[in-house]
Amino acid sequence: MNLIDSSVWIGWIRGVENPACRLLGHLLREEAVCVTPLIVQGARSPVALRELEAHFSGLPVVFPRYQTHLDAAALAVEHELPLLTNDRDFMAIADIEPRLKLLET
Secondary structure, three states, X not given: OEEEOHHHHHHHHOOOOOHHHHHHHHHHHOOOEEEOHHHHOOOOOHHHHHHHHHHHOOOOEOOOOOOOHHXXXXXXXXXXXXXXXXXXXXXXXXXXXXOOOEOOO
């Protein structure tokens, strides 16, 4: 199971072609993805919220206690889940926290 950062989900939903989005597509086909409820917080309207919920329905959910980059990293470490991200902040966190495993793209 792998935890996916919102930077990758946003790109995937928008149809962006990059290594992280391609890997996410593969992980989804392999049913190796979990989500957090945080992923729908960026919805800009009720319609967008329903669309996001449709994308994520049926995926396993990991419930966080907090809602920041550090907390997302801590959640991945706590549950021993590799994190797929496009956000350089997580790379900096992984440099100082070796238990944070980032998926290679």
